[in-house]
Amino acid sequence: MPLVLPLAVLLIQALLMGLMPADIPTIAYLAMVIVPVLSGVCVLLRAYREAKHARSGWLLLAFAIFIWTGGAAANLWHEWVLGRQNDMYREAMLAFHLSAVPLLLLIATPWRAGWSEPIRWVDAGLSLALGVSYFLLTWQSLTARGAPDEASVAVMVWLVDAQNLFVAAGAVVRWRAAQERAERDLFTAVATHSVVYMVLAGLNNHWVAAQGPEISSAITVAFALLMTLALRPAGPMMLSQVPLRVVLMVRSLSPVMIAGALLGVSLVLVPFDYPAGVVGVLVAVLGYALRNTLSQASTLATGELLRREHDALQSVAFTDALTGVANRHWLDRSLNEAWRRALRERHSLSVLMIDIDHFKLLNDRYGHTTGDHCLREVAEALSSALVRPGDHLVRYGGEEFLAILEDADANGALVVAERMRQAVSALRLEHMDSASGLLSVSIGVASALAMSGRAPITLVEAADKALYDAKCQGRDRVVVAAGAGNADTKQA
CATH class of the missing domain: 1.20.1070 (Rhopdopsin 7-helix transmembrane proteins)
Structure with missing residues (x-):
C-alpha cells in the first residue's frame, strides 16, 4: 500500500x-x-x-x-x-x-x-x-x-x-x-x-x-x-x-x-x-x-x-514507610557524616540503641496490625523526646530504633535516653507479656569523643552491647556503655 x-x-x-x-x-x-x-x-x-x-x-x-x-x-x-x-x-x-x-x-x-x-x-x-x-x-x-x-x-x-x-x-x-x-x-x-x-x-x-x-x-x-x-x-x-x-x-x-x-x-x-x-x-x-x-x-x-x-524521592528512599522516621539507608550515610563533623569540631557523639521489650510476644498475642500500631506510636514518642536539630531517630530494624545525638556526652545522652523511656511508658500501651503489663523499651547508650582512626560503627556496637546489658538486667531501663569514650557503665 x-x-x-x-x-x-x-x-x-x-x-x-x-x-x-x-x-x-x-x-x-x-x-x-x-x-x-x-x-x-x-x-x-x-x-x-x-x-x-x-x-x-x-x-x-x-x-x-x-x-x-x-x-x-x-x-x-x-x-x-x-x-x-x-x-x-x-x-x-x-x-x-x-x-x-x-x-x-x-x-x-x-x-x-x-x-x-x-x-x-x-x-x-x-x-x-x-x-x-x-x-x-x-x-x-x-x-x-x-x-x-x-x-x-x-x-x-x-x-x-x-x-x-x-x-x-x-x-x-x-x-x-x-x-x-x-x-x-x-x-x-x-x-x-x-x-x-x-x-x-x-x-x-x-x-x-x-x-x-x-x-x-x-x-x-x-x-x-x-x-x-x-x-x-x-x-x-x-x-x-x-x-x-x-x-x-x-x-x-x-x-x-x-x-x-x-x-x-x-x-x-x-x-x-x-x-x-x-x-x-x-x-x-x-x-x-x-x-x-x-x-x-x-x-x-x-x-x-x-x-x-x-x-521527594530522597525522602522516600531515606524514610521508613511504617513509622515515618529515617531508615537504615539514611543511617549508613548520616552516621559517617555526623562522625566527621564531631571530629572536625572536636565534640562528642552519642548513639542510643532502643528496643521494644518483648515485641515478638506482643505480635504473637495481639497480631501484627497491633504491632505495627505500637511501632508507630513508639516512634512518635521517641521522636518527641529529641528536641535539638542535631538529634535524629532511625528505625534500625524490626522493633529496634537508633538515635544519633551530636555534641552530646554520656551524661547528656543519658538524660535524653531516660526522657525517651518515660515518653514510651507514658503511652500506656497494653502488653500483658510485660512485667508491668504495659509496653516499655530498653535503651543502650554509648558516647565518645570523635577521634581519627576510630570508626563510628564502634559506637553502634557499644550501644548495642549496653542494650543487651539493659535487657539482661530486667528491661525497661537505660544502660550507658563502658568504654567507647565513657568512663564506666551507668544504669537509670
Whole structure:
C-alpha cells in the first residue's frame, strides 16, 4: 500500500499525458493540485495513527501541503480558466511562501512541546512573520521596477531557491537529531519531501519551466514520495543513540533560527518596503527576547520541579514507610557524616540503641496490625523526646530504633535516653507479656569523643552491647556503655 498508491497516481498522470497530448496542460495543472491533495490526505491519516505528542507535527505538515495546493490551484485558475499564460500571480506566490510557515514552525519547535505552551505560539508568530516578510521581499524584488523583467525574475527565482534550501536544511538537521521513533519518522518524511521538492523546484525554475507544464508537473514526484512515507508502517521503537553534542547543538540553534532569519529578511526588505521591513525587525527582536524569556522560565520551572521530585524521592528512599522516621539507608550515610563533623569540631557523639521489650510476644498475642500500631506510636514518642536539630531517630530494624545525638556526652545522652523511656511508658500501651503489663523499651547508650582512626560503627556496637546489658538486667531501663569514650557503665 505505501508504494501502490503513489506509483498508481504517477502512472495515471503519465498515461493521461501520453494518451491525450492535446490536453497535456490541463492534465499537468490538475495533477499539481490532485496529487498534493492526496498527499495531504495521507499525511492526515498518518497523524491520527500517531500518539498525541507526534500528531501535531503531522498535522502541521498536512497544513503546509494544503496551503501549497492553494497556490497550485490559483495557478490553475489563472492559466487554465482565465487563460493568463506565463504571468506572476500574487496570491499563488503568497500561498507558496506561506506553505513554508508550518514547516518552519515544525522544525524550530522542541519535540513534545504542546500548543498550551506559550513558546509554541511565539514560534508560530515568528514563523508567520517570516513567511509574510519573505513573500514581500520576493514580490518587491520582482515588481520594484514595474513589470517583471528577466533580471527581476532571476532574483525572484534565487530567493525561492533560498527559501527551499532553508526549509530543507532545517528539516535534515532535525532528522539527524531525532531521538524517538515518532520524531524520526516525522522528520524523515519532512526532510525527504523538502529535499526532493527543493531539487525538483530548482530544476523547474532554472531549466525546464520553459518546456511547458508537462515538465513542471514533475514536482508531483515530491508529493507522491511523501504519500509513501506517510503510509508506511511506523519505524522500530529503538533507535541508535544520537550523539549528545548533536542534540544539544540543534536545541541551541532552534531558538534563534526563525528570529535570526526574520531579522535578516526584514533588514533586506527595508529598502523595498520600509514600514514592513521595520515591523519585521521589531517582531524579530521582540519575539526572540520573549522566546528567550519563556525558555528561561521553562528551564527554571523544570529545574525546580526536578529538585522537588529529587527531594521527594530522597525522602522516600531515606524514610521508613511504617513509622515515618529515617531508615537504615539514611543511617549508613548520616552516621559517617555526623562522625566527621564531631571530629572536625572536636565534640562528642552519642548513639542510643532502643528496643521494644518483648515485641515478638506482643505480635504473637495481639497480631501484627497491633504491632505495627505500637511501632508507630513508639516512634512518635521517641521522636518527641529529641528536641535539638542535631538529634535524629532511625528505625534500625524490626522493633529496634537508633538515635544519633551530636555534641552530646554520656551524661547528656543519658538524660535524653531516660526522657525517651518515660515518653514510651507514658503511652500506656497494653502488653500483658510485660512485667508491668504495659509496653516499655530498653535503651543502650554509648558516647565518645570523635577521634581519627576510630570508626563510628564502634559506637553502634557499644550501644548495642549496653542494650543487651539493659535487657539482661530486667528491661525497661537505660544502660550507658563502658568504654567507647565513657568512663564506666551507668544504669537509670
